Amino acid sequence: MSFDVKCYVTWNEGLQRRGVISVVDCVPGELVEVADVDTLAYTVRGIVGKVFTGLESSSVTFDSNEPIGSTHMIYRYHVNITGDKYIGVRAVVYGKTLVRLLFTVPSGVGVELGFKPEQYTAEKELEAGGPPREITVAPGQVYVDYPVVYSISGLPQVDVSKWMLSIEGEVDKPLKLSLLDLYEMGLDEIIVDFHCVTGWSVRGLVFTGVKLKKILEASKIKPSAKWIYVESLDGYTTVLPIEEAFDEKALIALEMNRKPLSIHHGYPARLLIPRLYGWKSAKWVYKLHLMSKYRDGYWESLGYHPRGRVDLEERFKKA
Numbered sequence: 419m420s421f422d423v424k425c426y427v428t429w430n431e432g433l434q435r436r437g438v439i440s441v442v443d444c445v446p447g448e449l450v451e452v453a454d455v456d457t458l459a460y461t462v463r464g465i466v467g468k469v470f471t472g473l474e475s476s477s478v479t480f481d482s483n484e485p486i487g488s489t490h491m492i493y494r495y496h497v498n499i500t501g502d503k504y505i506g507v508r509a510v511v512y513g514k515t516l517v518r519l520l521f522t523v524p525s526g527v528g529v530e531l532g533f534k535p536e537q538y539t540a541e542k543e544l545e546a547g548g549p550p551r552e553i554t555v556a557p558g559q560v561y562v563d564y565p566v567v568y569s570i571s572g573l574p575q576v577d578v579s580k581w582m583l584s585i586e587g588e589v590d591k592p593l594k595l596s597l598l599d600l601y602e603m604g605l606d607e608i609i610v611d612f613h614c615v616t617g618w619s620v621r622g623l624v625f626t627g628v629k630l631k632k633i634l635e636a637s638k639i640k641p642s643a644k645w646i647y648v649e650s651l652d653g654y655t656t657v658l659p660i661e662e663a664f665d666e667k668a669l670i671a672l673e674m675n676r677k678p679l680s681i682h683h684g685y686p687a688r689l690l691i692p693r694l695y696g697w698k699s700a701k702w703v704y705k706l707h708l709m710s711k712y713r714d715g716y717w718e719s720l721g722y723h724p725r726g727r728v729d730l731e732e733r734f735k736k737a
C-alpha cells in the first residue's frame with residue numbers, strides 16, 4: 419500500500435458515552451477504487467497498517483454496509499485487537515471511490531498513530547454553494563409518508579417543569595427559557611419537507627415554534643459567534659453555522675402537525691432547520707452554545723458535514 423493518507427483525530431461526548439474514546443478520520447490522498455466488500459477489506463487492512471503503529475498484521479472482518487442517499491455507501495468493518503476488543507471502521511464510498519475511512523477507537527485499546535494528525539478546518543467546507551437559499555431540489559432522496567424515529571440512546575426522561583432551553587457562550591445576554599417563555603415569545607407555523615441524510619424524505623410536515631432568529635436576537639449574540647453547538651437530553655449533539663440559524667424557517671419547534679411534539683419526535687422542543695439534513699434538527703434540545711470556533715457534534719465526528727445543506731448534497735465532509 420503506497421498511497422498517501424491524511425488523518426484527523428476527533429471525539430465527542432455522545433460517542434464517549436457509548437465507549438468510543440476517539441475517532442481517527444482519514445482521507446486518502448489519491449483515488450482508491452472499491453470493487454466489493456472483500457477488496458475493500460484488503461484496502462482497509464493496508465491503511466490500518468499505515469495509520470496505527472503495530473497493527474500491520476491485524477485481521478479485518480466485514481460487519482455491514484448500507485446506502486446513504488443514492489450516491490454513497492458506508493461499509494463497516496472490525497479491526498480485531500484482542501479477545502472481544504476491536505477498532506470499528508466506517509468506510510465512506512462515493513460511487514466506486516473510497517472518500518473517507520473512520521476508525522472508532524474504544525476505551526481500553528491503546529493505539530499509537532504512525533503519523534502526525536492534521537488540523538481540520540470546517541470553514542473550508544462552507545465555501546461551496548454561495549449564499550443560503552430556499553431548497554428547490556433534494557437530490558438522491560426517496561419519499562416516505564412519516565419520519566423515521568431516531569435516537570442515539572433511547573428516549574430521554576423529560577421533566578417539563580424543570581426543562582429550560584439555555585442560550586450561552588458568545589452572547590451578551592445569556593438566556594434560560596421555559597416552555598411557557600417560548601410560547602409567550604409567539605409562535606410561527608411552517609410547512610416543509612424533511613430530509614434525512616440516509617436518503618428518506620417526508621413531504622409537507624407542519625411545524626410550529628419560535629423562530630430561532632428571534633431567540634438569538636433576544637440573547638444579543640456577539641459578532642464572534644460563528645457556530646452553534648447544540649446539546650440534547652439523550653447525549654446527542656450537533657453543530658451548525660450561525661447563518662443557517664437565521665433562516666426564516668429555522669425554528670425551535672414545539673409542535674408537529676399541529677400537536678405538541680410527541681416524546682419520540684423531541685418533546686418538549688426540537689430544532690428544525692429545514693434546508694439542512696435532519697441530523698441538524700436536534701430533538702430534546704436543552705442548550706444552544708454559541709461558539710467562535712468549530713467543534714464536531716455526534717455525527718460530525720463520524721465524518722458528516724459541518725453544514726449539511728440538502729440542495730448541495732452535503733452529506734459527508736469533503737476536506
Ligand SMILES: Nc1nc2c(c(=O)[nH]1)N[C@H]1C(S)=C(S)[C@@H](COP(=O)(O)O)O[C@H]1N2
Pocket residue numbers: 565566567568569570571613614615650651652654682683684695696697698699700701702
Ligand atoms: N436528540 C436527538 N436528535 C436527533 C437525533 C438523535 O438521535 N437524537 N437524530 C437525528 C436524525 S439523524 C434525524 S434524521 C432526525 C429524525 O427526526 P425524527 O426522529 O423526529 O423522525 O432527528 C435528528 N435529531
Ligand SMILES: [Mo]
Pocket residue numbers: 568614615616696697
Ligand atoms: Mo438522519
